[in-house]
Amino acid sequence: MRAVVLSRVTNAADIRLSEVPVPKVRPGWVLIKVKAFGLNHSEKLLRQSEIQADYIRKPVIPGIECAGEVADPSDTGLPAGQKVIALMGGMGRSFNGSYAEYALLPAQNVFAIESDLPWEVLGAVPETYFTAWGSLFECLCLTVGDTLLIRGATCALGYAAMQLAKALGCKVIATTHRTEKLPLIAAADESILDGGRLTGVLRGVTKALDLVGPRSLKDTLTAVEKGAIVCQTGILGGIYTLNGFDPIKDIPNGVYLTGFFSNYPSRKIIDEIFAFIHEKKLIPVCGKVFDFEHLRDAVAAQEEGTVNGKIVVVMKE
Numbered sequence: 001m002r003a004v005v006l007s008r009v010t011n012a013a014d015i016r017l018s019e020v021p022v023p024k025v026r027p028g029w030v031l032i033k034v035k036a037f038g039l040n041h042s043e044k045l046l047r048q049s050e051i052q053a054d055y056i057r058k059p060v061i062p063g064i065e066c067a068g069e070v071a072d073p074s075d076t077g078l079p080a081g082q083k084v085i086a087l088m089g090g091m092g093r094s095f096n097g098s099y100a101e102y103a104l105l106p107a108q109n110v111f112a113i114e115s116d117l118p119w120e121v122l123g124a125v126p127e128t129y130f131t132a133w134g135s136l137f138e139c140l141c142l143t144v145g146d147t148l149l150i151r152g153a154t155c156a157l158g159y160a161a162m163q164l165a166k167a168l169g170c171k172v173i174a175t176t177h178r179t180e181k182l183p184l185i186a187a188a189d190e191s192i193l194d195g196g197r198l199t200g201v202l203r204g205v206t207k208a209l210d211l212v213g214p215r216s217l218k219d220t221l222t223a224v225e226k227g228a229i230v231c232q233t234g235i236l237g238g239i240y241t242l243n244g245f246d247p248i249k250d251i252p253n254g255v256y257l258t259g260f261f262s263n264y265p266s267r268k269i270i271d272e273i274f275a276f277i278h279e280k281k282l283i284p285v286c287g288k289v290f291d292f293e294h295l296r297d298a299v300a301a302q303e304e305g306t307v308n309g310k311i312v313v314v315m316k317e
């Protein structure tokens, strides 16, 4: 099969499809014929630096999610040909991932789905919608009456969260750090240019999804109303931890801080996502679709930031 195989820091220009053996099935693992997969910010971090870390298996096929069909269920009970999505749990890091024609994945990270959405749309769902859903509902307990702030909304996750929250009926305030991208978040009730300080600028925010991360978190905590919940999910600001964070002084009285980590996908949430998509007749949002043969172009587009929204790669039928 063809796959991308990484051993060291790799630029987009050096991404190649190599011939490697189709993985051998083993108990508890499912062989998936990959039909589509999304690119993620975390794969960019893997390619550019994280690959050097000891906990990354090397060589590794990257890719933390995919949509496809069961090629060999092993002992898992899934029918051959079943439509599935799969994500996380070490995929593309501690075991081979989805930048490949086949992926051998642990059964607990593979979820059977019933959906008529085309593969290029399904490819936009697993990681992005699982993370958006988990952040909004498991962490922020979002309800119809909420005013939701999405800080750093011009990313795949931001667009997905905006779509879900609007479909629920919430008021959404979305931010971008680029003036020229304000039209891209015009679907929000308010779109705001984020110069780094929102404290004193916003009114009535009851829930906040911070995708910029530690760079903006302290300000997000003071920009929301008393009683609000702030969920830290993204790290777009390029700072990954908060040294010197003082929970007593930095979290205002009566404001709640939580974080979401997508490493533990569950059947319950995947079912809820597809039920909601179906009920609200949503088409999951996708920025641009590339053929597997043009994977290098997809990775280059991600590196250059030329696509707004989810980049999806599809296999030819």
Ligand SMILES: NC(=O)c1ccc[n+]([C@@H]2O[C@H](COP(=O)([O-])OP(=O)(O)OC[C@H]3O[C@@H](n4cnc5c(N)ncnc54)[C@H](OP(=O)(O)O)[C@@H]3O)[C@@H](O)[C@H]2O)c1
Residues within 6 Å of the ligand: 039, 040, 041, 042, 127, 128, 131, 152, 153, 154, 155, 156, 157, 158, 176, 177, 178, 181, 211, 212, 232, 233, 234, 235, 236, 237, 238, 260, 261, 262, 263, 305, 309, 310
């Ligand atoms: N916690 C979890 O488990 C989890 C799961 C999935 C994703 N994430 C995180 O969520 C974030 C979004 O992921 P994604 O895959 O959806 O990203 P993505 O689609 O690859 O989006 C990357 C884009 O975000 C934009 N961006 C928006 N605000 C930014 C800011 N303040 N600074 C820098 N860039 C900014 C950049 O474009 P412009 O600069 O042109 O706006 C960049 O091109 C990432 O930090 C990712 O690591 C976390």
